[in-house]
Amino acid sequence: MVEEFEQAIVDQVKRFAREVLLPQAERIDREELFVTRHQAALGDLGAMGMNLPETWGGLGLSGSALYQAVEAIAAVCGSTASMLTAHFLATDSVLIGGNEDQRAEILPLAASGKYLGAFALTEPGAGSNPAEMSTRARREGDGYRITGQKCFISNAAAADFIVVYAKSNPDAGARGISAYLIRPSEHAGVEISSHEKTMGLRGGHVFTVSLDCFVPASCLLGDEGQGFRTAMKVLDNGRIEVAAQATGIAGAALEAAIDYAKTRFVGGHPIADLQGLQWMLADSATELAAARGLGLNAARLRERRERFSVEASMAKLYASEAAWRIADRALQIHGGYGYTRAFPLERYLRDLRIFRIYEGSSEIQRNIIARTILNDGYRRPTS
Structure with missing residues (x-):
């Protein structure tokens, strides 16, 4: 509450x-x-x-x-x-x-x-499995030499600090990953590309970050080897926020569809009178309520400092996929006009598409959920 x-x-x-x-x-x-x-x-x-x-x-x-x-x-x-x-x-x-x-x-x-700030975890060869990252952090004098490349990093070109995840012990797998605070304006050897030309979220620019820089030991975030654990906790939070973004856009699409259905007349009657269209709206409203419920359930567990990793994955998975269906139905209700830029439906769909990919794809979320319920059993939601 x-x-x-x-x-x-x-x-x-x-x-x-x-x-x-x-x-x-x-x-x-x-x-x-x-x-x-x-x-x-x-x-x-x-x-x-x-x-x-x-x-x-x-x-x-x-x-x-x-x-x-x-x-x-x-x-x-x-x-x-x-x-x-x-x-x-x-x-x-x-x-x-x-x-x-x-x-x-x-x-x-x-x-x-x-x-x-910017969060630099993803690499060209290590997206859904960060443990396979190749960015290295080698001890050099009283600090670290960080080399490697990160991709699809939001905010990077304007960031005052970038949290870079790199392997300080490549033989230790995920336990060899550490996190570092890098300031592009202070640490020479940080190169940031022009922004990627993306399908959606065109104003939320993402960049490739190439690294060959020295940072002092004070830039190590916490202790060596704790980076992967930190990243996973951060992504648990982030997945709830992806669910929130998805339900926000889906809610806007549903509202647009309702308004259009009431004002678009065919044969002297609003198309909202058509039962087939009513069912589309009913399905969308139900899916939106379910998605929002999953997101808020995970958010409440987070605020109570209870375990919420699997709930965050459920929220992110369901909300990102349901939102796409809701926006697609909304565009369909608008007919040909929905396919034009005169209405925001086409933007909603373009923006929503990435949510099934970033911060752990839908397939990765299914893996997390299945592994958890098989190993720990299914936990019934609590109020």
Whole structure:
């Protein structure tokens, strides 16, 4: 349950999304404008630190309130939600894996919007299985030489800090992965490509990051060998936020379909009178409620500090796939107009497609869920 003060924050985020983000969303997509243009305003709003405790300058929102806030932003601009949640992956990495000095140095500035973070885990040859990464961190004097390449890294070109995951002990598999705080403006040898030309989320730019840089030992995030564990905890959080993004966009698509069905007349009657169309809307509303329920269930477990890895995977899997079906039905209801850029349905579908791939594909989520229930048994949801 969202507390009264949290609801006030969520309402403020909704108002900001409606008044500031919505009028720019279509142009951002069309012209591929980097949504970091909203960074300062999001910082002033407190949104850049919604995932962080007040101790480190954040708003200290519960998991449920955070879900609703991310959902509200995604409903009007998926690109902005993508930039923001990628920033959360970076700050969560520092919060979970860093020491007190690192948290004090990075998190207050990140929460205020003065710093933008990036989370660098994926590689050209190691996407769904980070344990296969080839980026190396070798001891060199009083620090580390980090070499390798990361791909599809959101925010990288504008990031003030990048959390880079690399193998400090290649013989130890996943247990040999460590995390490092890299500042592109300070550490020579960080090269960032031009942004990828993506199908959707065109304003949430992603980049290839090539590394051959030396960083002092103080840039090691936590201890050597703890990087994989940190990354998995961060991705548990991130999967709930992907579910929130998916339900936000799906909700916008459903609302558009309902409005269109009521105002589009054929044969003197609104198409909303057609039973076949009514069933499409009913299926969409039911799937959206189920997706949101799974996401909020995982969010509540997160805020209670209970285990939620499998619930996060369920939420991400179901929401990302249901959202696609909901938006596709919404476009179908709009007919030929839905296929044009006069309506946002085609953008919703393009934006949604990546959610079944990033932060662990649907296939990986199914593997996680199956492995968990086979090894630990099925846990009935609790209220």
